[in-house]
Amino acid sequence: MEQHKRPASTVLFIFGGSGDLNLRKLTPALYNLFLDQWMPEKFHIAGLGRTPYTDDNFHTRLLDGVTKFSRRKDVDAAKFGEFAQHVQYLHLDAENEADFQKITDLVKAKGGEWGEEPNVIFYLAVAPQLVPDIATKLGKLTLTKEKANTRIVVEKPFGHDFKSAHELNALLASMFTEEQIYRIDHYLGKETVQNILALRFANAMFEPVWNRNYIESVQITAAETVGLEGRAGYYDQSGALRDMVQNHILQLLCMVAMEAPVSFDANEVRNKKVDVLNAIRPIKTEDVDKVAVRGQYGPGVVKGKEVVGYREEKGVAEKSKTMTYAAVKFFIDNWRWQGIPFYVRTGKFLKQKSTNITLTFREAPHFAFPPESTKTWRPNQLTISIQPEMDIRIRFQSKRPGQTMTLDPVNMIFNYDEAYGRDDAPEAYETLLLDVMEGDATLFMRADQVEAAWKVVMPIQEHWENTEPDFPNYTPDSWGPEAADKLITNDGHAWTNLSPAKA
């Protein structure tokens, strides 16, 4: 195995150790880092929560999570046992300040045992309402103040709106330096998302055409086939704009639209991204209905099974106005993108799981081919398929073999599985957890980025909260409300509904 430098010794506290995120994502990621020898030589993980687990039944639960959710199948129980020796459950009620003494005690004990002061990471995998309270109590511990080796990771959603995000930033800033704060957006850890920077800035051939002179429109889709999945408590207060657009989708948009960074220094990359957010044209209240479409699913059939409409889901308010679908047309007011529409859409219970970005190019300036040769003509497109297909496709016209000049649109495809094999691709949370342990914040959101992203969506969110929607307006297993199709077809474009890659 390739030799690499491992992070310094670390004690990791997971608030929400007993919760779903730890089970599904965090522990499988940490276990994979352990298997790949990326965990520090000396590390200790404490899962925190009120549920009365013993270490043994906590380990059993985590093993179950790894078995179900890890990218690697066939978990080796003995190897997991080795990992589990570094993991404990710590009973802690976030509302009880006295319980936080257990944190200080554990850090001191590990420091004594290891003969060095460890890095201390607090991962807040809890509901957003608990974050300010936990952060405040952590801020009072002597081991947190101004110590570069102490870091706090805050899950999304970061705040509920611009105001609460701003307040949370101010609260965190009163206790931690910006370098200690890691605001996570797991899309930024996806291999295919990181590869956008490689595609754009490690190659000379794309950059000359990556602008308004050659590109006619950009679209970003994050379509899901799952519905609410029992998350009403969170989702009904949130909705698609807060849950997906404010964070994941705007981050994808930044990756596509940003200027070239001078270096991969965390702040340099984040400066370039925040420039994009600040350049997004503010949407006026009176324009929201022209540039944005919301949707909520009704009852229907998904994979042969009847499903209830969103408003009938357990825990959802009877006449809930929460949108499970959102589509928006943005413009970026800068030299590179002036006048180019960026269409984005996301939704639950859509026809296909697909996250992709498509850049549609302008027509060739002069077309010398006879009209009959171009019956199937389609514009050049570059599509970055983030998931579940992991590929990059370039569509161009090709001459069909034969004695006549007939042009066909064809795809040139770079496929990750073929090139690298999927087992080698780390999950987003592996990359991000390793980055936190290494102290690299490049893939994390800075305070100003989060606030700038909230500023972009707030006029839409507020308008939608203040007006009555016509819900439900799409059926599960469809591509969402009709109005979202019109949003793009009225401009002479069409959503790219990707099929699995074939040339």
Ligand SMILES: NC(=O)C1=CN([C@@H]2O[C@H](COP(=O)(O)OP(=O)(O)OC[C@H]3O[C@@H](n4cnc5c(N)ncnc54)[C@H](OP(=O)(O)O)[C@@H]3O)[C@@H](O)[C@H]2O)C=CC1
């Ligand atoms: N689940 C997922 O796939 C994803 C989740 N997220 C985000 O991660 C965060 C956590 O989500 P998720 O794991 O699904 O939520 P869960 O409801 O499954 O877990 C919540 C956790 O909070 C703990 N908790 C609640 N109250 C207290 C308290 N007073 N003191 C100590 N612990 C407490 C619970 O522990 P106990 O009851 O034992 O006290 C539980 O471990 C959210 O911000 C969510 O948006 C982000 C992306 C994906």
Ligand SMILES: O=C1O[C@H](COP(=O)(O)O)[C@@H](O)[C@H](O)[C@H]1O
């Ligand atoms: O953050 C979230 O992301 C998931 C989608 O993540 P993906 O990695 O499967 O694309 C989404 O289902 C969830 O509602 C949202 O909170």
